Amino acid sequence: MGRVTARRRAEHVTSGGSVSRPETLAVEEPLEIRVNGTPLTVTMRTPGSDVELAQGFLLTEGVIARRDDIARVAYCRGATDDGTNTYNVLDVTLAPHVPPPSVDVTRNFYTTSSCGVCGKASIDAVRTVSHYSPGDDPTTVTNATLSALPQQLRQAQKVFNSTGGLHAAALFSADGEMFVAREDIGRHNAVDKVIGWALEQGRVPLTSTVLLVSGRASFELTQKAVMAGIPVLAAVSAPSSLAVDLASQAGLTLVAFLRNESMNVYTRPDRVVR
Numbered sequence: 001m002g003r004v005t006a007r008r009r010a011e012h013v014t015s016g017g018s019v020s021r022p023e024t025l026a027v028e029e030p031l032e033i034r035v036n037g038t039p040l041t042v043t044m045r046t047p048g049s050d051v052e053l054a055q056g057f058l059l060t061e062g063v064i065a066r067r068d069d070i071a072r073v074a075y076c077r078g079a080t081d082d083g084t085n086t087y088n089v090l091d092v093t094l095a096p097h098v099p100p101p102s103v104d105v106t107r108n109f110y111t112t113s114s115c116g117v118c119g120k121a122s123i124d125a126v127r128t129v130s131h132y133s134p135g136d137d138p139t140t141v142t143n144a145t146l147s148a149l150p151q152q153l154r155q156a157q158k159v160f161n162s163t164g165g166l167h168a169a170a171l172f173s174a175d176g177e178m179f180v181a182r183e184d185i186g187r188h189n190a191v192d193k194v195i196g197w198a199l200e201q202g203r204v205p206l207t208s209t210v211l212l213v214s215g216r217a218s219f220e221l222t223q224k225a226v227m228a229g230i231p232v233l234a235a236v237s238a239p240s241s242l243a244v245d246l247a248s249q250a251g252l253t254l255v256a257f258l259r260n261e262s263m264n265v266y267t268r269p270d271r272v273v274r
Contacts, residue, residue, distance in 0.1 A: 003027055004048050004159055018254050028185045033052045034076065034091040035059060036100055042100045046159075046166060050075075050194030053189055059199055060192060060224040062129035063103070067199050080127075113213040132205040132210065132229030135251015138233045139208045143272045145176040147261045149212045150236050154179035157214070168214040169194045171206065175230075179209075187215050188224065195228045205229025213234075217243045217256050226250045232271060233260050239266060 010023045017134040032042045033054050045053060051073045058064045076089040094100060153170045158164045160183060169190040170181035182193035191213065196203050210232040211225050217235035220241040225233040226246065232245065243264045247254035253268040265272050 004046055005163055026159060026163040026185055030088055032089045034089065035063070036094055037091060037098070039100060040101060041126060043189060044186060045189045046183065049182055049193045049196070050087070050191045051088055052182070052200065053184075054092055054196065055199045056168075056192030056194065056196030056224075056228075058101075060194060060227040060268070061132075062093070062227065063101045064098060065131040066204060068094050071095045093270055099188065102123045117193075130227050130250075132227070133251065134226055134231045137207050137231035137251075139174050140271050140273050141174045141210060141232055143261075143263065145174070145257060146210070146234060146255060146263060146272065149210065149234060150258055152176075152178050152210050153181060153214060157183055159183050168191075170212050171198060172210040172212065174208050174210065179203075187213060187218070188220050191221055191224050193223060198228065207231065210234060211239055213257075216240070219243045219246060222246045222250075222252065222254065226252055229247060 003025050003141060006026055006027050007022045007023055009020055012019050013020055026140045028044050029047055030042050031045050031050060031053065033040050055070060056072060064070060070092060072093040074091055075085055075087050076091050077085050078135040108210070109169060149172055153168055154176065155166045156170060157166065160168065166183040167187035167190050168181060168183045170172045171194050173179065180194055182190050183230055184190040184193060194211070198206055206228045209230055211230045212234045213221055214236060217233060217239035219240055221235060222243040223246060232253040232255065236258050237255040237256065239254055244254060247267040253271040254266045255263050256266060257264045
């Protein structure tokens with residue numbers, strides 16, 4: 001397995017002069033996800049929790065709906081010309097009853113660390129393929145509980161503490177208990193790792209949960225929450241207009257600018273009990 005951090009030298013410059021010193025950086029490497037032996041997508045990620053990442057990605061893209069839809073996940077040996085295992089190619093074998101994904105010109109499965117679902121056609125496409133409906137979830141959460149979540153996530157960001165270069169996502173119960181937290185160079189990867197963990201634990205659909213992300217609430221992160229059946233998505237930064245539109249149509253509670261005791265609730269404010 002590749003390292004999560006790496007050391008590189010940098011010239012540290014201040015008003016008093018400069019000094020050459022080693023710095024700790026977050027590792028960024030490509031992960032190719034294959035389905036039944038056929039390449040499907042490449043994402044730039046921080047190594048670690050790759051099986052969770054692949055499973056979460058396939059669920060949030062509508063390829064699978066539950067853990068039983070996957071028969072096997074394994075790194076591909078001999079992925080290079082000399083036959084070595086780079087741990088950067090992962091093959092997912094679907095269960096016999098699951099049809100393989102169709103990749104055509106309307107879907108772009110190439111992802112980077114800044115964009116998770118480039119090429120997604122529309123909000124209607126997300127709603128059509130989702131197996132779960134967060135709008136039907138009766139969960140409520142207090143504003144005090146929401147206010148306490150960012151500090152819990154920050155304390156769980158171990159690699160961020162040494163690199164300052166990773167996004168994070170965490171899954172909580174409605175009363176503020178943290179189930180899992182994951183870090184990654186890509187914000188969408190961090191969310192996929194969290195959802196993949198939940199899939200492995202048999203927790204999907206993720207009813208009565210809150211997903212917290214360390215950055216902004218983009219369309220792709222909102223899409224992933226909807227696809228996993230998460231009723232509440234919270235972000236410490238701003239949402240996008242399309243994220244709010246999707247959350248509104250799907251019945252997802254979208255909270256943003258969650259800082260200290262302040263927050264903006266953009267959709268389904270009835271879930272936030274004051």
